[in-house]
Amino acid sequence: DAKTTQPNSMESNEEEPVHLPCNHSTISGTDYIHWYRQLPSQGPEYVIHGLTSNVNNRMASLAIAEDRKSSTLILHRATLRDAAVYYCILLKPRDDKIIFGKGTRLHILP
C-alpha cells in the first residue's frame, strides 16, 4: 500500500489559515487522497477527499500537486476547535478498511 508522510506536529494561531502538508510519492493512479481528523477523546471524522483536482467543502480545501505526489489540507481560518490530529490517507475506490498513520497533531494558539 502506498504510504503517506506527515509532520508530527504543527502550530498555528487562531483565526489564521493553516496548511497541513502530506507527501505520498508512491501514490498510484487509482488512489484517492483522504483526510480525516480526530478531536480529543472522539472518533475520527471525515474532512475531505480528492483524486486530481483541488476540492473545497465547508470544512476545508484540498490542494493536490500536479504530479499527485503531495497534497495540502487548508483550513482557511483556524479556530480552537480545529485542534486535532489530522490524518492523510490513500484509499482505492473499493477500499473499505483504513490503515491510519501517525498523522499531524495541530495545536491552535489563542
Added chain:
Amino acid sequence: GAVVSQHPSRVICKSGTSVKIECRSLDFQATTMFWYRQFPKQSLMLMATSNEGSKATYEQGVEKDKFLINHASLTLSTLTVTSAHPEDSSFYICSARGPLHTDTQYFGPGTRLTVL
C-alpha cells in the same frame, strides 16, 4: 451525514470479566464495519473487519478468541472483550462505510474501556 453510535461510551470492569461494546449505524445499513483500538498518544490500530452474516476478519496479531465480533444485522456489530485484563484498557472505535457506497467512512464516538 450518516451517523454511527457506540454503547457504552465508558465502561469500567474488573479483571477477568467480559465486556460487550455495541456499534450501530443509525440511518444506514452497513454490511461491513471495522473495529479499531487506540492507546493514549498513539494512532488507531485496526483490529478486525466485521462482516454481516459471516465471520469477522482479524488483523495479524489480534486474538480472535479474545476479541469476539458478531455482526448479526445490517445495523449492529458487537465487540466482546473476553476475560479482560488491565492491558486491554484502551479506546475502542468502530466505523462503517457510508451509504450508497460513498467513499466516506463514518466513525463512532468511541468506547473508553478501563479494566481494574
